[in-house]
Amino acid sequence: MNADKKVAFYTLGCKLNFSETSTIARNFVNEGFKRVAFEEKADVYVINTCSVTENADKRFKAIVKAGLKKNENAFIIGVGCYAQLKPEELAAVDGVDLVLGATEKFNVTSYINDLTKNEIGEVHSCEIQEADTYIGAYSIGDRTRAFLKVQDGCDYKCTYCTIPLARGISRSDTVENVLKNAKEISEKGIKEIVLTGVNIGDYGKGELGNKKHEHTFLELVKALDKVDGIQRIRISSIEPNLLKDETIDFVANSTTFVPHFHIPLQSGSDVLLKKMKRRYLRKTYTDRVAKIKQVMPNACIGVDVIVGFPGETDELFLETYNYLNALDVSYLHVFTYSERPNTEAVLMDGLVPKKVRAKRSKMLRGLSVKKRRAFYESQLGNTTKVLFESENKEGYIQGFTENYVKVKTPWNPELVNTIHAITLTTIDEDGLVRFNFVKNKVIA
Numbered sequence: 423m424n425a426d427k428k429v430a431f432y433t434l435g436c437k438l439n440f441s442e443t444s445t446i447a448r449n450f451v452n453e454g455f456k457r458v459a460f461e462e463k464a465d466v467y468v469i470n471t472c473s474v475t476e477n478a479d480k481r482f483k484a485i486v487k488a489g490l491k492k493n494e495n496a497f498i499i500g501v502g503c504y505a506q507l508k509p510e511e512l513a514a515v516d517g518v519d520l521v522l523g524a525t526e527k528f529n530v531t532s533y534i535n536d537l538t539k540n541e542i543g544e545v546h547s548c549e550i551q552e553a554d555t556y557i558g559a560y561s562i563g564d565r566t567r568a569f570l571k572v573q574d575g576c577d578y579k580c581t582y583c584t585i586p587l588a589r590g591i592s593r594s595d596t597v598e599n600v601l602k603n604a605k606e607i608s609e610k611g612i613k614e615i616v617l618t619g620v621n622i623g624d625y626g627k628g629e630l631g632n633k634k635h636e637h638t639f640l641e642l643v644k645a646l647d648k649v650d651g652i653q654r655i656r657i658s659s660i661e662p663n664l665l666k667d668e669t670i671d672f673v674a675n676s677t678t679f680v681p682h683f684h685i686p687l688q689s690g691s692d693v694l695l696k697k698m699k700r701r702y703l704r705k706t707y708t709d710r711v712a713k714i715k716q717v718m719p720n721a722c723i724g725v726d727v728i729v730g731f732p733g734e735t736d737e738l739f740l741e742t743y744n745y746l747n748a749l750d751v752s753y754l755h756v757f758t759y760s761e762r763p764n765t766e767a768v769l770m771d772g773l774v775p776k777k778v779r780a781k782r783s784k785m786l787r788g789l790s791v792k793k794r795r796a797f798y799e800s801q802l803g804n805t806t807k808v809l810f811e812s813e814n815k816e817g818y819i820q821g822f823t824e825n826y827v828k829v830k831t832p833w834n835p836e837l838v839n840t841i842h843a844i845t846l847t848t849i850d851e852d853g854l855v856r857f858n859f860v861k862n863k864v865i866a
Contacts (some may be wrong), residue, residue, distance in 0.1 A: 499530060581698055581767040582731065805860060
């Protein structure tokens with residue numbers, strides 16, 4: 423019935439959203455739809471929303487407009503985190519026909535009848551307590567790398583965060599299904615998998631449909647290490663209290679898992695960590711970084727940090743700044759605190775003016791540039807392996823080393839999706855690293 427119908431997708435937010443969009447897209451293709459780029463004219467536009475930042479909320483309207491500009495009769499669907507938190511708000515946006523919450527988004531094709539536009543957006547969203555089943559997903563963003571979802575939801579109660587309200591309780595895929603998806607990815611000739619989830623260190627919880635653990639994150643990592651055909655596996659973001667010594671030691675000795683960790687800190691002040699209801703204090707974070715560097719001196723460590731949280735005085739901000747400045751980490755992802763409805767932080771005293779938040783954000787972004795530069799400089803002269811990407815960027819091909827150093831060399835299509843041994847030589851003026859090939863060493 424849908425043989426000549428076209429569908430396009432737009433994804434806001436995290437890697438997890440990208441993996442879920444890909445899975446939803448495959449459902450449409452299985453129903454006979456043809457997937458096209460969002461910039462093209464389509465019969466259906468699906469927008470996968472995010473609720474983490476204010477901008478994501480506002481951007482939804484602009485994206486709806488962009489779709490309708492291509493085809494004023496297009497059927498517009500909103501799914502994802504913001505669709506779960508504020509379904510009525512999304513449904514009220516001009517031109518939106520269907521809004522699906524956390525559990526319904528994977529059955530989107532069953533909610534579509536004849537693609538006749540609705541007077542007002544139709545909403546199907548469960549109470550978030552009902553979001554307790556697990557739907558696996560993976561995305562193939564390019565030919566070199568895939569994002570593989572292993573876990574969803576979160577049981578933490580961080581005072582600034584709406585994700586538990588948007589995604590429900592922590593639940594996990596079965597090891598068998600993760601391995602099946604990993605094999606499917608490897609059969610497509612993709613060389614790198616990035617593990618994603620909301621709280622992947624919590625893996626195992628909800629695997630049996632309850633709180634019992636059959637497997638742990640370490641067991642999952644060990645099982646994935648044995649998948650044939652995948653050259654590299656990267657752990658995306660993992661909480662410091664859930665990143666155990668055994669996992670770090672295993673990664674250090676693995677030929678598949680790469681020495682790159684992204685570990686949320688959020689604040690370098692114990693006072694603020696307690697107000698945020700994080701499940702660790704600064705010492706735990708310091709210990710994690712020290713342990714990683716002890717067994718993998720060249721590991722890349724990325725940090726999430728929030729500025730402008732209620733109660734963050736100049737002194738407490740400087741505590742975070744000085745802590746990060748002294749810490750052996752490689753780059754920062756800086757988030758400016760924004761008020762989210764239905765979170766504890768909204769009711770807290772000590773509101774930080776927006777201008778002050780912006781200034782602090784700029785300071786930490788500047789520190790991140792220095793950190794990345796220092797990390798790249800420390801890697802010059804090292805021999806490592808690089809996986810080349812598929813895009814021609816102004817006459818150059820780029821790639822990432824195992825420990826996440828971004829490199830470039832003049833464009834050569836034969837290098838796309840291949841792994842080579844290289845020696846890092848100099849840092850270019852754009853901040854990327856130049857290298858020499860190690861002769862006769864094509865890895866894969």
